[in-house]
Amino acid sequence: MILVTGGAGYIGTHVVRSLIRHGMDVVVYDRRPLPQPLLDGKPFLPVPFVVADLADRQALDETFEKYEFEAVIHLAGDIVVSESVAEPEKYYLNNVGGGMSLLAAMRRYGVMKIVFSSTAALFGLPERVPILEDDPVRPINPYGRTKWMFEQMLDDYDRAYGLKFVSLRYFNASGADSSGLIGEAHDPETHLIPLVLEVPLQKRPYVSIFGTDYDTPDGTAIRDYIHVSDLAEAHVLAVKYLRDASESRCYNLGNGRGHSVREVIATAEEVVGASIRTVETPRRPGDAERLIAGNERIINELSWKPNYNDLNVIVESAWRWHKGQN
Ligand SMILES: NC(=O)c1ccc[n+]([C@@H]2O[C@H](COP(=O)([O-])OP(=O)(O)OC[C@H]3O[C@@H](n4cnc5c(N)ncnc54)[C@H](O)[C@@H]3O)[C@@H](O)[C@H]2O)c1
Structure with a gap:
């Protein structure tokens, strides 16, 4: 039995599906x-689900008492970078405090394996791409710092208590399950592909392009978009790895290929069959020029293989789901 915290969210539902x-x-x-x-x-x-907060010790205890867990996949957390800058306390309380509450429950019930949803935000403004796991970790906002703190806590729990963990540092999760039944919906939405698709759905008048003067072929920032179903499969591999792991591991999880903001918009226009209104605005502070995963470690060690690494396929799957929500 696997406990999935945050399993009702965008990535969580896809992990549950896998x-x-x-x-x-x-x-x-x-x-x-x-x-x-x-x-x-x-x-x-x-699957059964418990509606409760990580901070609720009684609900955690009841859950760990009721089921016998082999491992925990910990996705629950707050995720909006700009909000973490304005309201750091919320992020430290939930992403660090909530995580501590979960780890304490795991120890109480002797569940000593965990897969953690970490992030490329750990690397801040990287000096090079693709980014490798051992490149310097220098988060530049509270969101990234909470994720880094939790990774360090996992390391300490490993050394002191023998907890074994796999930390998956996601790049840009995107797309939706091929069924069209689950997909990406955040409130507020801050991710590029849903923001772009909400324009033809008339949920917003235009999409902003933050920065057109980056040192990239078309001047817009480049990100590594990984299909959420490929990302979800990595969790299955991580759980299997942990079954007899003697060592905890961190993996960058992306396609190893970058696409610019303009490329994403052009792809969406092709998929949707309509032009999408954009408004160009200055760069946002703290946005890296390029974030691309070096993914050889997870490919080599866990035999992870992306099946949907074509941007068109990613955007098409997102569009199928978004249309279905109207
Ligand atoms: N979306 C991305 O591209 C991306 C990239 C890097 C890392 N991540 C990480 O992946 C995880 C999932 O992201 P997502 O995009 O699915 O976000 P999401 O907001 O859709 O899902 C997060 C889920 O966690 C739940 N949650 C939050 N705090 C909780 C608490 N204290 N107790 C119980 N439940 C709680 C929320 O209700 C939500 O269902 C997060 O930890 C996020 O930091 C996401």
Whole structure:
């Protein structure tokens, strides 16, 4: 049995889907209910879920008492970088404090394996791309720092208590499950692909391009977009690795290829079949020019393989889901 915290969120629902497909038993723990779409009249994510906060010790204890967990996949957290700058306390309380509460419960119940949702934000403004796991970690906002703190806590728990962990440092999770039943919805939405697709859906008048004077071929920033289903599969591999792991590992998780903001918009225009209004604005402070994952470590060590690394396929899958929400 695998406990998935944050399993009701964008990435969490896709992770749950992958675990189910691989025959694993899952329990979701999230402060909001698990979405319940139907496929051919049957629940698409047929797993038990607990609606509770990580800070709720009693709910955590009841959950760990009720089920016997082999490992925890910890996705729960607050994720908006700009909000973390304005309200750091919220981020330290939830991403660090909530994480500590989870680790303490794991120790109380002897569950000593965890897969953690970390982030490329650990690397701040990197000196080179692709970014390798051992490149300098220098987060430049509270969000990134909370993730780095939790990774360091995992390291300390490994040394002192023998906890084994896999930290997956996601680059830009994007796209949606091929069923079109689950997809990306954040509130507020800050991710490029949904923001772009909300223009043709008339949910916003235009999409902003932050910075057109970067040292890149078209002047806009470059990111590594990884399909959420490929990202989800990495969690299955990480759980399997942890079954007899003697060593904890950190992996960068991206496609190893970058696309500019303008390329994403052009691809979306092609997929949607309409032009998408943009407004060019100055760079945002703290936005790196290029973030691209060096992904050889996870490919070599866990035999991870991206199946949907074409930007067109990623945007098409996102569009299918977004259209279905209207
Ligand atoms: N989306 C990305 O591109 C990206 C990139 C890097 C890392 N990540 C990390 O991946 C994880 C999931 O991201 P997402 O995009 O699916 O976000 P999301 O907001 O869709 O999902 C997060 C889920 O965690 C739950 N949650 C938050 N705090 C909680 C708490 N204290 N107790 C219980 N549940 C709580 C929320 O209700 C939500 O369902 C996060 O930890 C995020 O930092 C995401």
